[in-house]
Amino acid sequence: MSERKVLNKYYPPDFDPSKIPKLKLPKDRQYVVRLMAPFNMRCKTCGEYIYKGKKFNARKETVQNETYMGLPIFRFYIKCTRCLAEITFKTDPENTDYAMEHGATRNFQAEKLIEEEEKRIQQEREEEELNNPMKVLENRTKDSKLEMEVLENLQELKELNQRQALVDFEGMIDQYREMEKREREREKEEDEREMKEMLDRALVKRLRESDSDSETEEESSSKQSNKSSSDKPTDILTADKPTEAEGASAGGAKKAKVESWERSVGTLGGKGALGSLIVRKKPVMTVSKPSSVTETAAPISQTDSKPAKTDASKPVTTQNGSSSLSLLGAYSDSDSNDSE
Numbered sequence: 001m002s003e004r005k006v007l008n009k010y011y012p013p014d015f016d017p018s019k020i021p022k023l024k025l026p027k028d029r030q031y032v033v034r035l036m037a038p039f040n041m042r043c044k045t046c047g048e049y050i051y052k053g054k055k056f057n058a059r060k061e062t063v064q065n066e067t068y069m070g071l072p073i074f075r076f077y078i079k080c081t082r083c084l085a086e087i088t089f090k091t092d093p094e095n096t097d098y099a100m101e102h103g104a105t106r107n108f109q110a111e112k113l114i115e116e117e118e119k120r121i122q123q124e125r126e127e128e129e130l131n132n133p134m135k136v137l138e139n140r141t142k143d144s145k146l147e148m149e150v151l152e153n154l155q156e157l158k159e160l161n162q163r164q165a166l167v168d169f170e171g172m173i174d175q176y177r178e179m180e181k182r183e184r185e186r187e188k189e190e191d192e193r194e195m196k197e198m199l200d201r202a203l204v205k206r207l208r209e210s211d212s213d214s215e216t217e218e219e220s221s222s223k224q225s226n227k228s229s230s231d232k233p234t235d236i237l238t239a240d241k242p243t244e245a246e247g248a249s250a251g252g253a254k255k256a257k258v259e260s261w262e263r264s265v266g267t268l269g270g271k272g273a274l275g276s277l278i279v280r281k282k283p284v285m286t287v288s289k290p291s292s293v294t295e296t297a298a299p300i301s302q303t304d305s306k307p308a309k310t311d312a313s314k315p316v317t318t319q320n321g322s323s324s325l326s327l328l329g330a331y332s333d334s335d336s337n338d339s340e
Contacts, residue, residue, distance in 0.1 A: 030061045035076065038097075041087070041104040048082040050104070068093045075101070 037054045059077040066073050075090040080103075087103030100106045129136045 028061055028064060030059045030077075033058055033060045033076075037078075038089070039100075039109075040107040041100065042107055043080040043083065043085060043087065043104050045085040045103075046080060046083040048080055049107075050081065050087075054081075063090060080104075 035056060035058050037050055037052055037056065040052050041050045042048070043050065056078040061075050061077075063073040063075050071093050073091050073093065075088060078087050079085065080087060085103055088101040089098050090101060092099040125139065129139065
Protein backbone atom coordinates (compact mmCIF):
# COMPACT_ATOMS: atom_id res chain seq x y z
CA MET A 1 0.00 0.00 0.00
CA SER A 2 1.07 3.55 -0.68
CA GLU A 3 1.46 6.19 1.96
CA ARG A 4 -1.47 8.33 2.90
CA LYS A 5 0.46 11.62 2.98
CA VAL A 6 2.81 11.66 0.02
CA LEU A 7 5.49 14.34 -0.05
CA ASN A 8 7.57 13.13 -3.01
CA LYS A 9 6.14 12.24 -6.39
CA TYR A 10 7.48 9.84 -8.98
CA TYR A 11 9.04 11.32 -12.10
CA PRO A 12 9.69 8.90 -14.94
CA PRO A 13 13.08 8.90 -16.73
CA ASP A 14 11.65 10.36 -19.93
CA PHE A 15 9.95 13.30 -18.16
CA ASP A 16 10.33 16.62 -20.04
CA PRO A 17 8.91 19.69 -18.21
CA SER A 18 9.03 21.82 -21.41
CA LYS A 19 6.26 19.75 -22.86
CA ILE A 20 3.82 20.82 -20.08
CA PRO A 21 1.36 23.43 -21.50
CA LYS A 22 1.49 26.81 -19.73
CA LEU A 23 -1.64 28.55 -18.46
CA LYS A 24 -2.09 31.91 -20.17
CA LEU A 25 -3.86 34.47 -17.96
CA PRO A 26 -4.56 38.14 -18.75
CA LYS A 27 -2.32 40.72 -17.12
CA ASP A 28 -5.27 42.75 -15.82
CA ARG A 29 -6.91 39.82 -14.07
CA GLN A 30 -8.59 40.41 -10.70
CA TYR A 31 -8.32 38.54 -7.42
CA VAL A 32 -10.76 38.50 -4.50
CA VAL A 33 -9.00 39.46 -1.28
CA ARG A 34 -10.06 40.25 2.29
CA LEU A 35 -8.95 43.70 3.46
CA MET A 36 -9.82 46.52 5.86
CA ALA A 37 -10.58 50.12 4.96
CA PRO A 38 -7.25 52.02 5.13
CA PHE A 39 -8.84 55.36 6.12
CA ASN A 40 -12.14 57.00 7.01
CA MET A 41 -14.33 57.78 4.01
CA ARG A 42 -17.84 58.88 3.14
CA CYS A 43 -19.87 57.52 0.27
CA LYS A 44 -20.80 60.12 -2.37
CA THR A 45 -24.03 58.32 -3.30
CA CYS A 46 -25.78 57.86 0.05
CA GLY A 47 -23.53 59.73 2.47
CA GLU A 48 -22.74 56.61 4.55
CA TYR A 49 -19.63 56.87 6.72
CA ILE A 50 -17.16 54.02 6.38
CA TYR A 51 -14.68 53.97 9.23
CA LYS A 52 -11.08 52.86 9.18
CA GLY A 53 -10.66 49.15 9.89
CA LYS A 54 -13.98 47.97 8.48
CA LYS A 55 -13.55 44.65 6.66
CA PHE A 56 -14.52 44.10 3.01
CA ASN A 57 -14.29 41.38 0.39
CA ALA A 58 -12.52 43.46 -2.27
CA ARG A 59 -11.36 42.83 -5.84
CA LYS A 60 -7.69 43.51 -6.45
CA GLU A 61 -5.99 44.27 -9.77
CA THR A 62 -2.66 45.64 -10.99
CA VAL A 63 -2.72 49.14 -12.51
CA GLN A 64 -1.47 49.07 -16.09
CA ASN A 65 1.32 51.42 -17.26
CA GLU A 66 1.81 52.93 -13.80
CA THR A 67 4.70 52.12 -11.48
CA TYR A 68 6.82 53.89 -8.89
CA MET A 69 10.54 53.11 -9.07
CA GLY A 70 9.71 49.68 -10.49
CA LEU A 71 7.06 48.95 -7.83
CA PRO A 72 3.62 47.99 -9.16
CA ILE A 73 0.57 49.91 -7.99
CA PHE A 74 -2.60 47.99 -7.05
CA ARG A 75 -6.21 49.07 -7.25
CA PHE A 76 -9.02 47.84 -4.94
CA TYR A 77 -12.76 47.75 -5.56
CA ILE A 78 -15.20 47.70 -2.60
CA LYS A 79 -18.93 48.30 -2.21
CA CYS A 80 -20.74 50.68 0.10
CA THR A 81 -22.36 48.91 3.05
CA ARG A 82 -25.62 50.82 2.54
CA CYS A 83 -26.20 51.50 -1.18
CA LEU A 84 -23.73 48.97 -2.67
CA ALA A 85 -22.10 51.70 -4.78
CA GLU A 86 -18.63 50.88 -6.03
CA ILE A 87 -15.70 52.63 -4.35
CA THR A 88 -12.12 52.40 -5.64
CA PHE A 89 -8.77 53.39 -4.14
CA LYS A 90 -5.17 52.45 -4.96
CA THR A 91 -1.81 52.24 -3.29
CA ASP A 92 0.54 55.25 -3.09
CA PRO A 93 4.08 53.96 -2.46
CA GLU A 94 5.55 57.44 -2.90
CA ASN A 95 3.82 58.68 0.29
CA THR A 96 3.45 55.22 1.91
CA ASP A 97 -0.32 55.69 1.90
CA TYR A 98 -3.48 55.01 -0.10
CA ALA A 99 -5.05 57.37 -2.65
CA MET A 100 -8.82 57.70 -3.12
CA GLU A 101 -9.95 57.45 -6.80
CA HIS A 102 -13.75 57.71 -6.99
CA GLY A 103 -16.99 56.75 -5.24
CA ALA A 104 -16.16 58.38 -1.87
CA THR A 105 -14.32 61.25 -0.22
CA ARG A 106 -11.59 60.85 2.38
CA ASN A 107 -12.19 62.40 5.81
CA PHE A 108 -9.82 63.88 8.40
CA GLN A 109 -6.97 64.70 6.00
CA ALA A 110 -6.45 68.40 6.81
CA GLU A 111 -2.86 67.77 7.90
CA LYS A 112 -2.15 66.01 4.64
CA LEU A 113 -3.61 68.90 2.64
CA ILE A 114 -1.44 71.41 4.52
CA GLU A 115 1.66 69.38 3.79
CA GLU A 116 0.76 69.17 0.11
CA GLU A 117 0.25 72.96 -0.03
CA GLU A 118 3.64 73.61 1.55
CA LYS A 119 5.28 71.29 -0.91
CA ARG A 120 3.61 73.10 -3.81
CA ILE A 121 4.77 76.52 -2.60
CA GLN A 122 8.32 75.29 -2.13
CA GLN A 123 8.35 73.79 -5.61
CA GLU A 124 7.13 77.03 -7.21
CA ARG A 125 9.81 79.03 -5.38
CA GLU A 126 12.54 76.73 -6.57
CA GLU A 127 11.32 77.07 -10.16
CA GLU A 128 11.38 80.90 -9.92
CA GLU A 129 14.90 80.96 -8.45
CA LEU A 130 16.14 78.65 -11.18
CA ASN A 131 15.39 81.18 -13.95
CA ASN A 132 15.73 84.53 -12.03
CA PRO A 133 18.96 85.29 -10.07
CA MET A 134 17.48 88.51 -8.63
CA LYS A 135 14.65 86.51 -7.10
CA VAL A 136 17.20 84.35 -5.32
CA LEU A 137 18.79 87.45 -3.74
CA GLU A 138 15.43 88.79 -2.63
CA ASN A 139 14.45 85.49 -1.06
CA ARG A 140 17.75 85.30 0.85
CA THR A 141 17.30 88.85 2.14
CA LYS A 142 13.78 88.07 3.30
CA ASP A 143 14.93 84.90 5.03
CA SER A 144 17.76 86.67 6.88
CA LYS A 145 15.47 89.51 7.95
CA LEU A 146 12.86 87.04 9.18
CA GLU A 147 15.48 85.11 11.12
CA MET A 148 16.72 88.29 12.85
CA GLU A 149 13.16 89.23 13.83
CA VAL A 150 12.60 85.79 15.28
CA LEU A 151 15.79 86.01 17.33
CA GLU A 152 14.88 89.48 18.64
CA ASN A 153 11.42 88.32 19.64
CA LEU A 154 12.92 85.34 21.40
CA GLN A 155 15.37 87.54 23.31
CA GLU A 156 12.57 89.89 24.39
CA LEU A 157 10.55 86.98 25.68
CA LYS A 158 13.51 85.70 27.70
CA GLU A 159 14.10 89.13 29.28
CA LEU A 160 10.42 89.49 30.08
CA ASN A 161 10.39 86.12 31.79
CA GLN A 162 13.48 87.00 33.80
CA ARG A 163 11.93 90.30 35.00
CA GLN A 164 8.63 88.76 35.96
CA ALA A 165 9.86 85.52 37.46
CA LEU A 166 12.62 86.03 40.02
CA VAL A 167 12.47 82.62 41.60
CA ASP A 168 15.14 81.27 43.91
CA PHE A 169 14.92 77.57 43.29
CA GLU A 170 17.60 76.72 45.86
CA GLY A 171 15.76 78.69 48.51
CA MET A 172 12.50 76.96 47.63
CA ILE A 173 14.14 73.55 47.93
CA ASP A 174 15.74 74.46 51.29
CA GLN A 175 12.43 75.78 52.60
CA TYR A 176 10.64 72.62 51.54
CA ARG A 177 13.27 70.46 53.23
CA GLU A 178 12.99 72.52 56.41
CA MET A 179 9.22 72.09 56.39
CA GLU A 180 9.60 68.34 55.97
CA LYS A 181 12.09 68.22 58.85
CA ARG A 182 9.76 70.15 61.18
CA GLU A 183 6.87 67.90 60.22
CA ARG A 184 8.87 64.78 61.00
CA GLU A 185 9.96 66.20 64.38
CA ARG A 186 6.38 67.11 65.26
CA GLU A 187 5.15 63.63 64.38
CA LYS A 188 7.97 62.10 66.44
CA GLU A 189 7.06 64.24 69.47
CA GLU A 190 3.39 63.30 69.16
CA ASP A 191 4.30 59.62 69.01
CA GLU A 192 6.52 59.91 72.09
CA ARG A 193 3.82 61.78 74.03
CA GLU A 194 1.18 59.20 73.18
CA MET A 195 3.54 56.37 74.14
CA LYS A 196 4.30 58.07 77.48
CA GLU A 197 0.59 58.49 78.22
CA MET A 198 -0.07 54.85 77.44
CA LEU A 199 2.78 53.76 79.74
CA ASP A 200 1.51 56.00 82.56
CA ARG A 201 -1.99 54.57 82.25
CA ALA A 202 -0.62 51.05 82.28
CA LEU A 203 1.52 51.83 85.37
CA VAL A 204 -1.43 53.32 87.30
CA LYS A 205 -3.55 50.31 86.43
CA ARG A 206 -0.79 47.96 87.58
CA LEU A 207 -0.39 49.83 90.88
CA ARG A 208 -4.13 49.64 91.52
CA GLU A 209 -4.12 45.93 90.82
CA SER A 210 -1.11 45.42 93.11
CA ASP A 211 -2.85 47.40 95.92
CA SER A 212 -5.99 45.32 95.60
CA ASP A 213 -3.90 42.14 95.56
CA SER A 214 -2.03 43.24 98.72
CA GLU A 215 -5.32 44.03 100.47
CA THR A 216 -6.72 40.64 99.61
CA GLU A 217 -3.48 39.00 100.82
CA GLU A 218 -3.66 40.91 104.10
CA GLU A 219 -7.27 39.87 104.62
CA SER A 220 -6.47 36.26 103.88
CA SER A 221 -3.41 36.35 106.18
CA SER A 222 -5.49 37.89 108.99
CA LYS A 223 -8.10 35.20 108.56
CA GLN A 224 -5.44 32.52 108.62
CA SER A 225 -3.90 34.04 111.80
CA ASN A 226 -7.31 34.07 113.48
CA LYS A 227 -7.80 30.44 112.56
CA SER A 228 -4.33 29.48 113.74
CA SER A 229 -4.92 31.18 117.13
CA SER A 230 -7.23 28.33 118.16
CA ASP A 231 -4.75 25.56 118.96
CA LYS A 232 -7.31 23.05 120.22
CA PRO A 233 -10.52 22.04 118.49
CA THR A 234 -12.48 22.50 121.75
CA ASP A 235 -11.36 26.10 122.24
CA ILE A 236 -14.25 27.32 120.16
CA LEU A 237 -16.64 25.94 122.81
CA THR A 238 -15.01 27.87 125.67
CA ALA A 239 -14.45 31.13 123.76
CA ASP A 240 -16.25 34.18 125.14
CA LYS A 241 -18.99 35.58 122.95
CA PRO A 242 -19.28 39.36 122.50
CA THR A 243 -22.01 40.98 124.54
CA GLU A 244 -24.67 43.26 123.20
CA ALA A 245 -22.82 46.31 124.52
CA GLU A 246 -19.62 45.31 122.75
CA GLY A 247 -21.58 44.68 119.56
CA ALA A 248 -23.13 48.14 119.72
CA SER A 249 -19.75 49.84 120.28
CA ALA A 250 -18.16 47.95 117.36
CA GLY A 251 -19.79 50.40 114.93
CA GLY A 252 -21.85 48.03 112.87
CA ALA A 253 -19.25 45.23 112.75
CA LYS A 254 -20.36 41.93 111.31
CA LYS A 255 -21.62 39.50 114.00
CA ALA A 256 -20.07 36.08 114.24
CA LYS A 257 -22.08 33.06 113.33
CA VAL A 258 -23.88 31.55 116.36
CA GLU A 259 -24.63 27.87 116.49
CA SER A 260 -28.10 26.62 117.31
CA TRP A 261 -27.06 24.90 120.52
CA GLU A 262 -25.40 28.09 121.76
CA ARG A 263 -28.62 30.04 121.25
CA SER A 264 -30.57 27.68 123.55
CA VAL A 265 -27.94 26.73 126.19
CA GLY A 266 -25.05 29.16 125.96
CA THR A 267 -21.32 28.64 126.18
CA LEU A 268 -19.72 26.40 128.74
CA GLY A 269 -17.27 27.66 131.32
CA GLY A 270 -18.19 31.33 130.90
CA LYS A 271 -18.17 33.45 134.00
CA GLY A 272 -21.19 35.49 133.11
CA ALA A 273 -23.18 32.82 131.35
CA LEU A 274 -24.15 29.55 133.01
CA GLY A 275 -21.85 29.83 136.00
CA SER A 276 -24.08 32.36 137.69
CA LEU A 277 -27.15 30.23 137.13
CA ILE A 278 -25.83 27.15 138.93
CA VAL A 279 -27.32 27.11 142.42
CA ARG A 280 -26.61 24.41 144.99
CA LYS A 281 -29.60 23.73 147.17
CA LYS A 282 -29.01 23.79 150.97
CA PRO A 283 -31.52 23.07 153.71
CA VAL A 284 -32.79 26.09 155.58
CA MET A 285 -33.21 25.66 159.32
CA THR A 286 -35.58 28.46 160.25
CA VAL A 287 -37.49 31.00 158.31
CA SER A 288 -38.13 33.99 160.52
CA LYS A 289 -38.46 36.85 158.08
CA PRO A 290 -39.36 37.21 154.45
CA SER A 291 -36.01 38.90 153.93
CA SER A 292 -34.19 35.68 154.82
CA VAL A 293 -34.62 34.54 151.27
CA THR A 294 -32.54 37.39 149.99
CA GLU A 295 -29.99 36.88 152.79
CA THR A 296 -29.47 33.25 151.88
CA ALA A 297 -29.22 34.00 148.15
CA ALA A 298 -25.55 34.91 148.43
CA PRO A 299 -24.29 31.69 150.07
CA ILE A 300 -26.50 29.57 147.86
CA SER A 301 -25.09 31.09 144.67
CA GLN A 302 -21.52 30.25 145.70
CA THR A 303 -20.01 27.18 144.10
CA ASP A 304 -16.87 25.16 144.68
CA SER A 305 -15.26 26.57 141.52
CA LYS A 306 -15.42 30.18 142.85
CA PRO A 307 -18.00 31.72 140.56
CA ALA A 308 -17.95 35.43 139.76
CA LYS A 309 -19.64 37.87 142.11
CA THR A 310 -22.91 39.24 140.79
CA ASP A 311 -24.34 42.59 141.57
CA ALA A 312 -28.09 42.80 141.97
CA SER A 313 -28.18 46.26 140.48
CA LYS A 314 -26.35 45.13 137.26
CA PRO A 315 -28.11 42.41 135.33
CA VAL A 316 -25.88 39.91 133.57
CA THR A 317 -26.83 39.25 129.99
CA THR A 318 -26.62 35.68 128.81
CA GLN A 319 -26.25 34.30 125.23
CA ASN A 320 -29.98 33.72 124.77
CA GLY A 321 -30.78 37.33 125.67
CA SER A 322 -32.31 36.73 129.19
CA SER A 323 -30.94 38.45 132.28
CA SER A 324 -29.32 36.46 135.09
CA LEU A 325 -31.12 38.59 137.68
CA SER A 326 -34.53 37.41 136.58
CA LEU A 327 -33.38 33.79 136.62
CA LEU A 328 -31.88 34.22 140.05
CA GLY A 329 -35.16 35.61 141.33
CA ALA A 330 -37.00 32.63 139.92
CA TYR A 331 -34.62 30.22 141.66
CA SER A 332 -35.00 32.06 144.97
CA ASP A 333 -38.78 31.85 144.71
CA SER A 334 -38.59 28.15 144.07
CA ASP A 335 -36.27 27.66 147.08
CA SER A 336 -38.63 29.54 149.34
CA ASN A 337 -41.55 27.43 148.20
CA ASP A 338 -39.58 24.26 148.88
CA SER A 339 -38.63 25.44 152.36
CA GLU A 340 -42.24 26.15 153.23
